[in-house]
Amino acid sequence: MGYEFTLADVAYLTSEDGRQALASVAGRELSTRTRLADIGWARTHFGDHAASLVETVMLRRKAEAKIDGVAAWILTDDAVQQSTPTPVAAHRARRLTGRVVHDVTCSIGAELAQLVGVAETVVGSDLDEVRLGMAAHNVPGAHLLRADALRPVTRGSTVIADPARRTGGRRTHDPAALQPPLPDLLEVYAGRDLAVKCAPGLDFDSLDWQGEVEVVSLDGGVREACLYSPGLSEPGVHRRATVLRSDGTHFDITDAMDDDIPEREPGEWIVDPDGAIVRAGLVRHYAAAHGLWQLDPRIAYLTGDGLPEGVRGFRIVERFKYTEKALRQVLSRLDCGAVEILVRGLDVDPAVLRPRLKLKGSVSLSVVLTRIGRTPEAFVCVPSR
Known part of the structure; x- marks a missing residue:
């Protein structure tokens, strides 16, 4: 839990003295390496106000990546x-x-x-x-x-x-x-x-x-x-x-758009739709809008012969029934040394699987693991970027 601000803190931090003090504290590094020394310096110069000053500067830095124009804001950790x-x-x-x-x-x-x-x-x-x-x-x-x-x-x-x-x-x-x-x-x-x-x-x-x-x-x-x-x-x-x-x-x-898509064999590419599309239940609508179709009607992976503009995709190099042994052999043959693993529909933990593949090659590839019907399938791919 962060510092518990009071109305008195807010009044001080928004006063002229508080603004000047914040500017001084903002000039400190306040990194893990220097924080104890910087807090000691703030206590020496600003007494009981040191905690609120340091917390405000740290929260402004934390919030910069999230809230525009936050450089002069007063915040709490929970609110950020x-x-x-x-x-x-x-x-x-x-x-x-x-x-x-x-x-x-x-x-x-x-x-x-x-x-x-x-x-x-x-x-x-x-x-x-x-x-x-x-x-x-x-x-x-x-x-x-x-x-x-x-x-x-x-x-x-x-x-x-x-x-x-x-x-x-x-x-x-x-x-x-x-x-x-x-x-x-x-x-x-x-x-x-x-x-x-x-x-x-x-x-x-x-x-x-x-x-x-x-x-x-x-x-x-x-x-x-x-x-x-x-x-x-x-x-x-x-x-x-x-x-x-x-x-x-x-x-x-939106769900007002067409969701009619064909049932076909995998195309040249696999697309993993944005999470918002998946959470909203609009995978088929997105596919129809971009000439794609599903690898399996129950799985969110899409496939097609082209990629929507600006979307990262995976060009299929090899497809086979998934077993850990088969995947290891294919990646070894393709000289794979680093692999990105995407999984839907299978009980596979990429963090557990990756070291067991014992990759020693020089090529970076992507692997999509999923289920088509009742069959576990592996797609070895080259990512578009």
Whole structure:
């Protein structure tokens, strides 16, 4: 657990003296090697403020890869961990352009920062006074107030919420164990335009949600799912996968798109779809959009004679019934010395298998292990990049 900030800490850190002190502490290395010495230096120069100063500088450095413009922010460790990455928050904000938006779990303001300048009016509320104080500093363009997310304090606004997904220090996928509980949020804001950020592992089918569920990935990692009420959803769309990249490019796949794909033998390439597509249950829709088909109807691996633009794929060199012995022999014959192992549908741990292959060659290859029908299959491949 990180340092427990107080309102007095926030007041100091946002004062002129605090800003100057933060600049001085930011000039220290604060690495594993120097941290004890740097903390001692901070205590000598700033006394009781040393802990909050050091923690703030360390958290700013930690958050740089996740939140844009965080160099002057005041944060807590828990808030940084749960905060939405800027490209994901900016993507959601675009859907809310021109609206009056109320973030009822605003925390330190990562969502608010992307809404200001896009939404007509931005309101943020939270029960935590310390985080509200931080948000007031971090996002001066938002209107802030202390309020319980389950007690509405605005009318006619579009509501967004990000329930805490940890209970007892452990991550939970139980909708009722979120804080505030997801069923309670949905009941309180029934009939309102509502967007609720959730963990992508949540069982959405159990909610009987009538709007849209969007699963979002960023640079190949699945980041979140978001529930959008019907008023925020595209007509006819109940599932969406959005694939974002840090270079600003993105695409999405929805269940309103065609999912008719052929059943054929493997093509020249194998494609492992982005995790957002798999989590959203839109593998067939993605395949149909790009002229691909499945290796097996129950497995998410796709195959085809070409690759979608910008997608990494695996060109098939050899295909055979999988046994560890057969794989070892093929890789040895191909002079393989390093191998990337991808597995779906088989009980194989790549970390356990790799050293048992005893590779000694000079070529790097990829291996896709899967099941086609009841047969375990191995595909030795050359990756596109």
